[in-house]
Amino acid sequence: MRSLPRLCTILAIVLSVACSLSGQVKITTTSLPSGAVGTSYSATINTRKGGLPFIWTVSAGSLPPGVGMTPSADTRSALLSGTPTTAGSYPFSVTVQGKGGHRSTAKYTVAISAAPAGTLSANPASLVFGNVQQGNSASLWEALTNTGGSPVTISQVNVSGVGFSFSGLTLPITLTPAQSVSFTATFTPAAAGASSGTLAVVSDATDSPLNVALSGTGTSPGVLSVSPATLSFGNVTVGSSASLAGSLAASGTSVTVSSASTNNGQFALVGLALPVTIAAGQVVSFTVTFSPSSAGAAASTLTFNSNASNSPTIQSLTGTGQAPVSHSVGLSWSVAQGAVSYNVYRKLVTDSNYARLGSADATATYTDSTVASGQTYDYVVTSVDAEQQESAYSNIAQVTIPGS
Numbered sequence: 044m045r046s047l048p049r050l051c052t053i054l055a056i057v058l059s060v061a062c063s064l065s066g067q068v069k070i071t072t073t074s075l076p077s078g079a080v081g082t083s084y085s086a087t088i089n090t091r092k093g094g095l096p097f098i099w100t101v102s103a104g105s106l107p108p109g110v111g112m113t114p115s116a117d118t119r120s121a122l123l124s125g126t127p128t129t130a131g132s133y134p135f136s137v138t139v140q141g142k143g144g145h146r147s148t149a150k151y152t153v154a155i156s157a158a159p160a161g162t163l164s165a166n167p168a169s170l171v172f173g174n175v176q177q178g179n180s181a182s183l184w185e186a187l188t189n190t191g192g193s194p195v196t197i198s199q200v201n202v203s204g205v206g207f208s209f210s211g212l213t214l215p216i217t218l219t220p221a222q223s224v225s226f227t228a229t230f231t232p233a234a235a236g237a238s239s240g241t242l243a244v245v246s247d248a249t250d251s252p253l254n255v256a257l258s259g260t261g262t263s264p265g266v267l268s269v270s271p272a273t274l275s276f277g278n279v280t281v282g283s284s285a286s287l288a289g290s291l292a293a294s295g296t297s298v299t300v301s302s303a304s305t306n307n308g309q310f311a312l313v314g315l316a317l318p319v320t321i322a323a324g325q326v327v328s329f330t331v332t333f334s335p336s337s338a339g340a341a342a343s344t345l346t347f348n349s350n351a352s353n354s355p356t357i358q359s360l361t362g363t364g365q366a367p368v369s370h371s372v373g374l375s376w377s378v379a380q381g382a383v384s385y386n387v388y389r390k391l392v393t394d395s396n397y398a399r400l401g402s403a404d405a406t407a408t409y410t411d412s413t414v415a416s417g418q419t420y421d422y423v424v425t426s427v428d429a430e431q432q433e434s435a436y437s438n439i440a441q442v443t444i445p446g447s
Contacts, residue, residue, distance in 0.1 A: 068093025068141035070149040078127045080158040081192050081220065084110055086123045088149070094142025095119070102148060104135030107155045112137070130157040159192030160249045161220070170242070172230040172259030176296055178350050180231040185209075185255060187225075187244060189218035197224075197246040204240015206232045207257045232261025265296040265323060267351035269358045274345075276333040276362030284334035286313075289358060291329065291347065293321035300349040307343030309335055310360045335364025370444050371412040374422055376437065378407050382426035385409070386433060392419040392441065402427075417446040 071089050078084040084107070090097065097118040106112060110125035121137065133155065138148040166186045175181045189195045196217045202209055212226035228242060240257040270290050279285045291300065299320045303312050315329035335341060343360040374387065387409045388397035403409040403424075414420065420443075423436040 066092065066094065066143070067145040068097065068139055068147045070137065070139055070147045072149065075123065075151045075153050077154040077156065078107065078110075079156045079192070080127050080130050082158070083126050084124060086153075088121045088123070088137055088139075090119055090139055090147065092141075093139075093145055093147075096142070098140045100138050100140075102136045102138040103150075105133065106135055107131070107133045107153055110153075127155040130155050161189055161191035161193040161195035161218075161247065162250050163195055163197075163218075163244060163246055163248045163253045164188050164190045165244070165253055165255045167255075169256040169258070170228050172257075174260050174262050175230055175232050176350065177232050177235055177261050177264050179299075180229055181259070182227050182229045184225055185228050185242070186223050187218070187253070188223040189220055189248075191248065192220050194219050195246050195248045197244060199243075199245035201243045201245065201252075202228075202240060202257075203243070204238055204257055206230055206238050206259070206261065207240040207242070209242060228255075228257065230257070230259040232259065235261045235263045237261075262296055264350055264352040265298040266294045266353055267298045267300065267321070267347065267349050267356045268292050268294070269345075269347065269356050271358075273359040273361065274331055276360075278363050278365045279333055279335050280367050281335050281338055281364045282367060284332050285362070286330050286332045289329050289331060289345075290326050291321060291356075292326045293323050293351070295323060295352075297322045298349050298351045300347050302348045303346060305343045305345050305360065307341060307360070309333060309341050309362070309364075310343045310345070312345060331360060333360070333362040335362065338364045338366040340364075368416065368445070369412075370414050370416060371410055372414055372420070372422070372442050372444075374409045374411065374424070374440065376407050376424050378405065379426040379434070381428045382434075383429050384427045386425045386427060387411075388423045388425070388436070390421050392421055397421075397423060397436075414442075414444045416444055419443040 069091050071091050075086045095118060099112060099114050099121045107127045109128040110123055113122050132152060134152045136148055136150050138146055140146045170183045172181045194217050196215055198215045200209060200212060207230055209226055209228045216224060218224060232238060237260045242255040242257055244253040245251055274287045274289060276285050276287060297320055299318055301318045303317060311332050313330045313332060319327060321327055340363050345358040345360055347356045348354055385403040387400045387403060389400050390397045400411060422440040425436060426434045
């Protein structure tokens with residue numbers, strides 16, 4: 044009968060131990076994922092039980108370089124995050140301590156692999172220039188992008204094929220992952236016919252050299268014609284000007300006229316904005332003016348510069364400066380009795396009022412040398428006696444001055 048109390052005591056001890064264990068913190072995460080250099084890493088270590096708040100530490104080893112550990116807001120878990128910087132295998136232990144000093148420790152090993160190799164991609168993958176007239180150039184944009192996980196250094200860009208070139212890329216150049224660089228490729232055909240080539244990008248990427256196909260077709264230059272071959276202005280009075288029309292036509296292929304000039308300042312091209320591109324079979328008009336600065340024959344050439352096969356295209360210009368003709372009007376009238384002088388008045392036929400030109404003596408004549416070519420004038424005369432009394436206007440004399 045004495046063994047019964049001893050059995051009760053043992054049972055009480057077992058129950059006390061079980062109650063104490065139920066409150067201890069426990070790390071439940073048994074393994075962590077692997078990572079890669081240059082790639083964002085994230086993993087969570089979880090717990091159960093235990094009294095908050097928890098204190099987290101790396102109790103042995105070290106986390107991969109670039110990765111850190113941060114407790115959650117309620118400290119129930121810890122977040123490993125960052126961007127690994129060094130490849131390798133990293134063993135470490137994490138310890139969490141709960142309220143009352145209870146602890147739990149877990150061992151992990153995280154493998155960090157090397158960064159993905161650098162690779163280049165081209166956009167577009169090929170460059171097609173189409174038809175380009177001989178002597179002209181066409182340009183297209185090309186972009187190179189590092190699509191790998193490591194920096195890529197471009198050291199050379201080699202171009203093969205007649206007429207192809209590139210610009211706008213300073214070498215060497217290093218592209219970080221996802222970084223791009225753009226430059227220009229140009230096709231300048233030296234002759235008519237199809238051309239092909241390759242733009243080879245040499246780098247330390249795994250896909251070096253990266254080849255971009257180039258293609259284009261050179262076309263024969265067009266022909267520019269000017270009509271008429273000669274512009275003849277005839278006689279033009281010095282101080283005035285005359286205008287004549289001309290035209291330019293393209294045949295074969297389109298022609299771009301870049302500039303035009305004359306070698307005599309008395310002739311001027313107007314009405315044509317340059318540069319201008321004339322499609323094959325099309326015509327554009329222009330005007331040339333002749334403004335002689337002196338009397339005598341004048342000649343010039345109007346030179347059109349273009350990408351046509353017959354550039355420069357020349358038109359001849361001729362004209363003669365004619366000295367202006369001096370006109371005057373001679374007036375005479377019957378002598379008025381008692382008149383000692385006369386006043387002469389004039390107006391344009393389109394005006395309403397007369398203006399006094401001057402006076403004449405008893406000879407009853409007057410010469411007007413201030414007339415303009417092509418105008419029509421009305422003249423009247425009044426007589427003035429010894430007492431300076433002026434008569435009414437005489438009858439009207441109308442005169443038209445020749446145009447030249």
